[in-house]
Amino acid sequence: MSSASSTIIRLNIGGKKFCTTIDTLTQRDPESMLAAMFSGRHTICQDSEKGYVFVDRDGKHFRHILNWLRGGVIPTLKDYEYSELLREAEYFQLLGLTDGIKASLSRRKEEEEMGTELTRIDIIKCIQSDRVRFRGVNLSGLDLSKLDLSLVDFSYACLRNVFFSRANLQCAKFRDVDAEGSIFHNATLRECEFTGANLRGALLAGANLQSANLQDACLIDCSFCGADLRSAHLQTADLTNANLEGANLEGANLKGAKLTRANLKGANLQRAYLRQVNLRDTDLEGAKLDGANLLGAIR
Incomplete structure (x- = not known):
């Protein structure tokens, strides 16, 4: 696999397919598991036929992870969805995303308390x-x-x-x-x-x-x-x-x-x-x- 940052990476996260670049996976949070996986220091197993890297995780919220890696965007979600995304962020060791989700949950709680009669x-x-x-x-x-x-x-x-x-x-x-x-x-x-x-x-x-x-x-x-x-x-x-x-x-x-x-x-x-x-x-x-x-x- 080429180590160039522009190299396109195809991911299969629990059956859901995604396409991104090494630069996206490694730049925003260099200490994360994803950054380590695609840093070039480790051998990544790919599907020999279609070239996908398989990660055995639920792919439901991985698009939010990619969007955060691309632009630092914390999505607006329901509380239970935030909990699900938080588990995935913690698994991939994305500390910035983890902190952002917790901050969003905290703000929502404060707003709800302020709105209480x-x-x-x-x-x-x-x-x-x-x-x-x-x-x-x-x-x-x-x-x-x-x-x-x-x-x-x-x-x-x-x-x-x-x-x-x-x-x-x-x-x-x-x-x-x-x-x-x-x-x-x-x-x-x-x-x-x-x-x-x-x-x-x-x-x-x-x-x-x-x-x-x-x-x-x-x-x-x-x-x-x-x-x-x-x-x-x-x-x-x-x-x-x-x-x-x-x-x-x-x-x-x-x-x-x-x-x-x-x-x-x-x-x-x-x-x-x-x-x-x-x-x-x-x-x-x-x-x-x-x-x-x-x-x-x-x-």
Whole structure:
């Protein structure tokens, strides 16, 4: 047999016929059994009539092995097929393919676990650990009311229509979450981060949002009736149609906030930063504005 890398090799793997080259069989994984067989150091027995090298293995998945040797491609298979291919890869001592299959199985398992719906009981079990993160998880519709969820990281999660009523969420992170329609009634949200969050239509009446960061958040149609927003950061937040009647916004920063048709009746805006804010369509009946920075505000 010629040792040239371009030499065509005909293989009979358990009755299935394949055609490839020595270069394909030896280059990608030089330490494999296949590379050793066709390295020129060993005598290979061929069918004298048709020139096939016979290997007594199941040929069902050998095409995947050849495709990996040719281009490093890990096929997309069902779990049981991955197990079958893994056995063949281990037999031929193709360590790169073996590692690739195991990595694919691991990723699939992680994706399945992420897609599993969580229950209130699952959440309770999770928050008993030292560091809790639900980043990017879909928790839509769950009842998480009255739970201690302080310091939990919910960033990028889907929290649509979640019930957080009376929950302790102090210092929790809600960066870029989708929490449209969620209920935070009477929840503790002190120093929470809602930067870039979508809270459209959320109920935050009576919530404690002291020093919370709501910059760039979508707060359209939200209800903050009676909420404590002292020293809250609301820069460039969209509060269109929001109901802040009786809310305490003392010292809050509303620079660049959109307050079109917002209801601020009886709200405490003492020492609030309202510089250059458009208040023309805002209902400020009975609002306290003592010490507020209204320089350049449109009224």
